[in-house]
Amino acid sequence: MTKLVQLVVAGIAIGSLYGLVALGFVVIYRASHVFNFAHGSFLLLGCYLTYCFHQQLGIPFFAALGLAALAAAAAGLIVERVALRRMVGQSVFAVLMITIGLAVVIDALVVWGWGAERLSLGDPWGLTTFRLGGDGGVRVAALDIARLVAAGGVLAAYQLFCRFSTLGIAMRATASDQEAAVASGIDVRRVFAVCWAIAAATATVAGVLLASGARGIDPTLSAVALAAFPALVLGGVDSPAGAIVGGIVLGVVEVLAAGYLPGWLPGRLGDNVHTVVPYVVLLAVLLVRPSGMFGDRERARL
Amino acid sequence: MNAPAVGRNRAVAVALVIAYVALPLAVGDFGLSVLIFAGIFAIGAIGLDLLVGHAGQISLGHAFFMGVGAYVGLNLGAEAGLAMPVWLAAAVVAGGGLGAVVGLCSLRLRGAYLAIITVGVVFVGLYVWNNVPAITGGAAGAGGDAPASLGPLDFNRLDVAGQAYSREQSWFWLVWGLVAATAAVAANLVRSRTGRAWQAVQEHELAASAIGIDVSRAKVSAFAVAGALGAVAGSVYFGYVQYAGPDEWSLFLSVQFVAIVLVGGSGRLAGPVLGAIVLGGTPRLVEQLSVHLPIDGLGLTVANLNRLLFGLLVVCFVAFAPGGLAGTWERAKGGRRALRRPAGEGEEQA
Numbered sequence: 303m304t305k306l307v308q309l310v311v312a313g314i315a316i317g318s319l320y321g322l323v324a325l326g327f328v329v330i331y332r333a334s335h336v337f338n339f340a341h342g343s344f345l346l347l348g349c350y351l352t353y354c355f356h357q358q359l360g361i362p363f364f365a366a367l368g369l370a371a372l373a374a375a376a377a378g379l380i381v382e383r384v385a386l387r388r389m390v391g392q393s394v395f396a397v398l399m400i401t402i403g404l405a406v407v408i409d410a411l412v413v414w415g416w417g418a419e420r421l422s423l424g425d426p427w428g429l430t431t432f433r434l435g436g437d438g439g440v441r442v443a444a445l446d447i448a449r450l451v452a453a454g455g456v457l458a459a460y461q462l463f464c465r466f467s468t469l470g471i472a473m474r475a476t477a478s479d480q481e482a483a484v485a486s487g488i489d490v491r492r493v494f495a496v497c498w499a500i501a502a503a504t505a506t507v508a509g510v511l512l513a514s515g516a517r518g519i520d521p522t523l524s525a526v527a528l529a530a531f532p533a534l535v536l537g538g539v540d541s542p543a544g545a546i547v548g549g550i551v552l553g554v555v556e557v558l559a560a561g562y563l564p565g566w567l568p569g570r571l572g573d574n575v576h577t578v579v580p581y582v583v584l585l586a587v588l589l590v591r592p593s594g595m596f597g598d599r600e601r602a603r604l
Numbered sequence: 605m606n607a608p609a610v611g612r613n614r615a616v617a618v619a620l621v622i623a624y625v626a627l628p629l630a631v632g633d634f635g636l637s638v639l640i641f642a643g644i645f646a647i648g649a650i651g652l653d654l655l656v657g658h659a660g661q662i663s664l665g666h667a668f669f670m671g672v673g674a675y676v677g678l679n680l681g682a683e684a685g686l687a688m689p690v691w692l693a694a695a696v697v698a699g700g701g702l703g704a705v706v707g708l709c710s711l712r713l714r715g716a717y718l719a720i721i722t723v724g725v726v727f728v729g730l731y732v733w734n735n736v737p738a739i740t741g742g743a744a745g746a747g748g749d750a751p752a753s754l755g756p757l758d759f760n761r762l763d764v765a766g767q768a769y770s771r772e773q774s775w776f777w778l779v780w781g782l783v784a785a786t787a788a789v790a791a792n793l794v795r796s797r798t799g800r801a802w803q804a805v806q807e808h809e810l811a812a813s814a815i816g817i818d819v820s821r822a823k824v825s826a827f828a829v830a831g832a833l834g835a836v837a838g839s840v841y842f843g844y845v846q847y848a849g850p851d852e853w854s855l856f857l858s859v860q861f862v863a864i865v866l867v868g869g870s871g872r873l874a875g876p877v878l879g880a881i882v883l884g885g886t887p888r889l890v891e892q893l894s895v896h897l898p899i900d901g902l903g904l905t906v907a908n909l910n911r912l913l914f915g916l917l918v919v920c921f922v923a924f925a926p927g928g929l930a931g932t933w934e935r936a937k938g939g940r941r942a943l944r945r946p947a948g949e950g951e952e953q954a
Contacts, residue, residue: 337716388923394715395662399866400922402859406915413908528727528855531720539716570735570742578731581724585709588721592712 307440309561310554315446317553318453321546322508323530324537325457326501332477332540333497336386337394339401341505342527343408348374348506349423349519350416356424363426367510371503378502382495405524413521420520423513449511456504457546469496477540532580535594536587544596552580624780628773636772642884643779644841647786649864649876651833654790656862657870658799659826660806662715665706665722666861668729669699669831671853673838675733675740678848681839682748688759688843691750695839696832703831707824726855733850745849752778752843775844782840783877786833791873793829802826834861863914867921869928878929886913 323345330338351373355366385404389397430444464470469492475483476493484490512526513519533552537544559579564572587595628636652666673695681691706725710718733740740746752759752775762774793799801822804812813819842848860883868879887910894906904912925932 331716337719385919385923392922392926395656396866396922396926398662398716398719399862400919402862403915403918403922406859406911407919410908410912410915414902414904414912528723531723535717535720570737573735574731575735578724578728581721581727584724585721588713588717589709592717594717 304440305561306558309557311440311442311446313554313557314550315443315449315553316557317533317550318450318546319508319512319526319549320530320533320553321537321549322449322453322456322504322511323527324534324545324549325453325460325542326504326508327527327530327534328537328539328542328545329460329501329504330497332542333473334386334476334494335394336389336397336401337539338501339398339527340381340405340408341501342524343405343412344374344378344502345505345509345512345527346412346519346521346524347377347408348502349509349513349523350412352506352510353416353421353423353519357422363424363514367507370510371506374502374506375499378498378500379495382498386494386498387491409521409524418521420518422518423510423515425515427515445511445515452507452511453546453549456507457542460500460542469493473497529577529580532584535584538594538596541594541596544594548595552583555583556580624777624784628769628776633770633772636776638885638888639881640772640775640779640844642880643776643783644837644844645861645864645884646783646877646880647779647840648834648837649861649868649880650783650786650790650873651830651837652861653865653870653876654793654802654833655826655830656865657872657875658794658806659802659822661710661823661826662719663722663827663830664719664855664858664862665725666830666834667853667855667857668725669703669834670838670841670857670861671729671733671848671850672699672702672831673835673840674842674848674853675838676835677750677839677842678741678746678748679739681750681843682746682846685751688750688752688754691839691843692836695835699835699838700828700832703834704824704828706831707827710827711820711823722858723855726853726858729853730850733853740848740850743850745847747847749846750839750843754778779840779844782836786836787873787877790833794873798822798825860914863918865928867917867928869930869932872928872930872934874933875928875930882929883914883917886910886917 323341326341326344327338330336330341348370351370352366355361355369356363359366361369381404385400386397389400427443427445427448431441432444432447434440434442462470464474472483472488473493473496475486475488476490480490483493509519509523509526513523530549533549534545535548536552537546537548556576556579560576563575563579566572567575627639631639648666648670651669652663655661655663676695676698677691680686680694681688686694706722710721713721734743736742749760757764757774759774759778760771762769762777794802801812801817802825804815804817805819805822809819812822838853864879864883865876866879867883868877869875890910890913891906894909899906899909921928927935
């Protein structure tokens with residue numbers, strides 16, 4: 303029983319991280335219907351920028367994180383301006399492919415700048431853990447709590463921003479009907495640019511929460527975006543809350559699969575089984591609901 | 605088609621045949637191996653282009669099918685020692701069958717959802733390739749010699765009329781012969797009833813179904829054909845390299861396939877072939893030239909420089925030349941044919 307609870311807690315922690323990564327996809331997708339395969343690369347860039355500010359320039363950890371988020375947001379703005387803006391009206395596949403190309407370029411630039419070896423991002427969390435329910439209870443690491451709080455905090459901030467700020471309302475208007483938004487005087491291009499900046503900044507936070515502590519940073523970090531795909535689709539690519547819920551559900555499923563399935567499966571089938579279970583769950587969900595759990599149904603017109 | 609165009613096409617065909625026969629005699633083994641890999645990728649890319657450029661579906665799962673083909677080559681060719689036509693046919697059946705299954709699963713999905721499910725196919729594949737050593741040799745991979753005879757011609761030890769040829773020379777003829785055959789099949793498929801159904805689904809799914817096209821059937825058949833050709837490419841790859849490791853069939857391989865189609869020009873027969881030659885040849889060219897480039901001073905490795913170039917090529921082609929190399933060539937060749945094409949055709953397919 304303790305093992306089960308412990309695994310669920312670990313799953314929620316890693317899942318909220320997936321959710322945070324997925325939220326970055328959602329922000330861009332909702333406004334511009336661009337599915338951004340370069341998101342993992344922004345996460346990578348944000349981590350290395352944090353490394354640069356914290357370890358190379360000696361700025362305190364959280365200040366460095368803030369600066370890196372700002373710098374990544376600026377990079378997001380530039381990429382949107384230079385590459386994505388000319389893609390308006392192009393086919394889904396072309397836009398998708400340009401983001402893949404951008405991902406390859408950004409990853410290569412990061413390797414060029416910082417090399418491919420694993421670097422330490424610093425560890426502001428230490429080994430601090432809390433015990434819930436007295437001795438023999440469930441252990442929760444400070445980093446896990448930070449992950450959960452960050453996911454909830456970013457989601458709340460985003461929702462508040464969308465509800466109360468002028469720009470946020472413009473974002474919602476653009477999401478619901480781009481043409482109508484343009485017709486009512488909303489600068490849609492500015493909305494897109496802001497979305498890319500927000501997504502890049504969230505990616506930085508998610509990346510640093512993933513890599514600080516024992517993990518360290520290396521160029522394979524961008525693959526976490528691939529691990530977050532199932533979360534994204536499960537929640538529905540246009541639902542911010544769905545992204546976080548989907549992330550937590552799949553985090554728990556993944557950790558439980560890694561904890562129990564290897565013992566149950568014969569031979570070597572248990573190795574790395576947790577990497578495919580999310581996709582199997584995802585397929586099952588999509589066969590029943592092709593737009594995810596909370597996604598907007600697509601309406602077609604002849 | 606007017607008379608000069610027919611003459612030009614005939615000239616191109618003659619030039620291609622001459623190149624096919626003469627290149628292996630003129631180019632060294634290294635150059636030939638680059639061209640052999642380009643040909644193998646061209647076979648798979650022609651298949652992917654039918655799915656992407658004609659049926660309008662998105663797939664990042666092509667690496668999976670190439671893996672399927674490679675393991676068919678390993679098990680039926682190298683292990684069981686079956687003849688080449690048999691293992692090639694088996695690759696078609698296995699790739700086509702699994703392609704149809706993927707197609708069935710993705711019938712209701714579109715856009716981003718479809719892209720992600722096909723990414724999932726690659727991950728499921730990687731899991732299977734790593735964890736079922738009985739078929740794949742597990743994480744260490746497996747190698748072997750697959751028979752490569754066609755009638756009296758053994759492409760592993762080609763010997764015609766007393767003249768022996770190197771393995772690279774023989775495999776060049778084999779692979780590019782297969783490319784020609786694949787291209788012929790694809791060209792005819794596109795003009796068939798099925799091909800027209802694909803085109804209609806690509807243009808407008810709902811409109812296609814409204815005029816009585818079975819959209820599901822069109823999608824599943826496109827996925828099946830793409831899977832089959834991907835598997836053929838994989839089995840030929842195994843036959844040539846004589847080894848298959850599980851991590852070769854990664855998402856990046858899928859991305860490379862899509863890049864080949866887009867850089868070459870999707871929806872055009874010559875596109876995937878041109879793309880395969882350019883994207884397959886560039887890294888080798890950079891490696892050869894790298895001794896003369898000041899990249900060490902810049903702190904760049906050759907592998908990283910190649911990644912950078914690859915990414916930039918993809919971004920630039922998608923952004924500035926949506927028709928790819930083939931489309932740019934068509935446009936450069938003059939407006940007459942382009943003007944006669946219905947407005948919008950081709951340009952938006954990329």
